[in-house]
Amino acid sequence: MVVKKALKVGIGLALAAVVALAGAVMFAGPKVSADPTDAAQVARGKMVYAEQCASCHGTRLEGQTNWQSRKADGRLPAPPHDATGHTWHHPDEDLFRITKQGIAAFAPPGYSSDMPAFGGKLSDADIWAVLAFIKSSWPEDIRRRHAAMSEQSKK
Structure with a gap:
C-alpha cells in the first residue's frame, strides 16, 4: 500500500x-539574440532581409556602390553587410538598436541618413533573425571576433 x-x-x-x-x-x-548557426532563425532572417533590406543593402549583402563616399545630398549610401563592410565592427545590441530605432537615434546631432527605424514595422524576433542571416554570411574568424566583441560590450 x-x-x-x-x-x-x-x-x-x-x-x-x-x-x-x-x-x-x-x-x-x-529569441533575443542573433544565432548564425540556427538554421530556422537564419531562414526567417533571409526572408525578412529580402523583403525589407535588400533594396538598399543589396540582395547579396553587398551594399550600394561607393558606400564610403557621400552622395550629392550629403548622406552615405547603404553599406554592405557582408565581410567587406563595417557591420561586424558593431556589437549585436548596437546593431539591433540601430535597426529598431534608426541610425538617427545614435548619430551626432544634424546627421541625416536614409536608414529608417524598423521598430514599427518588424518584430524584435524578425530583427534578430535578419542579424542572424547577416552574420551567417561572415567567415568564421569574423564571427568569432564579432561574438567576442559583443560579449565584451555587455560587461
Whole structure:
C-alpha cells in the first residue's frame, strides 16, 4: 500500500515537472539574440532581409556602390553587410538598436541618413533573425571576433 502511494506521488511529481517544462518552453518568448548557426532563425532572417533590406543593402549583402563616399545630398549610401563592410565592427545590441530605432537615434546631432527605424514595422524576433542571416554570411574568424566583441560590450 505504501509502495503504491509512493509510486503515485512520484508519477504525479514527474507529470507536474513535464507540464512545467512544457509551459516554460511555450511561454519563453522569441529569441533575443542573433544565432548564425540556427538554421530556422537564419531562414526567417533571409526572408525578412529580402523583403525589407535588400533594396538598399543589396540582395547579396553587398551594399550600394561607393558606400564610403557621400552622395550629392550629403548622406552615405547603404553599406554592405557582408565581410567587406563595417557591420561586424558593431556589437549585436548596437546593431539591433540601430535597426529598431534608426541610425538617427545614435548619430551626432544634424546627421541625416536614409536608414529608417524598423521598430514599427518588424518584430524584435524578425530583427534578430535578419542579424542572424547577416552574420551567417561572415567567415568564421569574423564571427568569432564579432561574438567576442559583443560579449565584451555587455560587461
